[in-house]
Amino acid sequence: MRIDLHTHSSVSDGTDSPAELLSTAAAAGLDVVALTDHDTTAGWGPAAEARPAGLTVVPGMELSCRWFPDDQPPISVHLLGYLFDPLHAAFVAERARLREERLSRGERIVVALAADGHPVAWEAILERSAGGVVGRPHIARALVEAGVVSSVDDAFATLLHHRSPYYVAKADTDVREGIGLVRAAGGVPVFAHGMARSRGRVVGDGAIAAMVDAGLLGLEVDHPDHTAEERDHLRNLAAVHGLLTTGSSDYHGTNKRTPIGACTTDPGQYEALIAAATGSTLLSD
Numbered sequence: 675m676r677i678d679l680h681t682h683s684s685v686s687d688g689t690d691s692p693a694e695l696l697s698t699a700a701a702a703g704l705d706v707v708a709l710t711d712h713d714t715t716a717g718w719g720p721a722a723e724a725r726p727a728g729l730t731v732v733p734g735m736e737l738s739c740r741w742f743p744d745d746q747p748p749i750s751v752h753l754l755g756y757l758f759d760p761l762h763a764a765f766v767a768e769r770a771r772l773r774e775e776r777l778s779r780g781e782r783i784v785v786a787l788a789a790d791g792h793p794v795a796w797e798a799i800l801e802r803s804a805g806g807v808v809g810r811p812h813i814a815r816a817l818v819e820a821g822v823v824s825s826v827d828d829a830f831a832t833l834l835h836h837r838s839p840y841y842v843a844k845a846d847t848d849v850r851e852g853i854g855l856v857r858a859a860g861g862v863p864v865f866a867h868g869m870a871r872s873r874g875r876v877v878g879d880g881a882i883a884a885m886v887d888a889g890l891l892g893l894e895v896d897h898p899d900h901t902a903e904e905r906d907h908l909r910n911l912a913a914v915h916g917l918l919t920t921g922s923s924d925y926h927g928t929n930k931r932t933p934i935g936a937c938t939t940d941p942g943q944y945e946a947l948i949a950a951a952t953g954s955t956l957l958s959d
């Protein structure tokens with residue numbers, strides 16, 4: 675059984691529609707794929723309608739969170755939530771707040787770029803986001819099309835970098851609160867790419883222990899941005915805390931080079947994950 679538990683469609687910052695993503699997953703020989711768009715469940719309905727026979731879809735989401743260390747600035751962390759109740763009121767309210775934050779953040783970045791003479795317009799980017807979440811990848815593509823930068827990577831390395839004067843910080847959920855919301859909604863919270871140093875500052879083992887105290891149930895271990903040493907460390911930590919371990923591609927369509935199914939989840943770990951969920955059901959035959 676081949677299981678990929680972390681992918682993004684065009685509902686957030688991927689390039690495939692949910693239907694295209696599922697046919698890509700089936701063509702790649704996957705048996706199970708989780709749809710985990712950022713801060714929204716808007717892809718769940720289209721995924722249920724478009725699911726190819728034989729493919730199991732795990733409804734999920736990747737929540738934008740923060741860890742607040744005692745002695746340093748906050749660290750951005752991502753929390754995967756699986757099979758939670760999408761209508762749980764407190765969780766719905768928090769997702770709405772995050773989407774609003776992200777919209778206004780994108781707008782502030784674009785308005786500042788335009789004010790300095792860069793040929794980008796907020797309305798044009800918003801129109802092309804198809805009503806989903808507007809993230810920095812959307813702005814990056816607009817900058818590429820306007821000829822300001824040569825590629826999406828180039829945009830992230832320069833104008834959209836967190837040290838760029840155009841950077842606007844996010845007001846994300848405290849990760850312990852995020853874990854509590856996923857659990858309250860009957861879902862399974864898994865800490866995403868927790869040691870991927872290439873993505874920025876990472877939290878230490880103490881933070882992960884605190885997340886376990888808050889109700890964390892799993893660690894994403896086999897992720898394209900983790901080195902072999904980082905995977906070993908996380909696997910040991912999972913054993914110490916009695917956590918599930920998962921693997922995924924973090925597929926984003928053509929926005930990133932990683933193919934779907936690049937890393938996968940052990941079937942036994944997958945079975946334990948779905949057994950721990952009570953909030954919603956798998957989409958399957």
Ligand SMILES: [Zn+2]
Pocket residue numbers: 736752866867
């Ligand atoms: Zn992530």
Ligand SMILES: [Zn+2]
Pocket residue numbers: 680681682736924
């Ligand atoms: Zn992701």
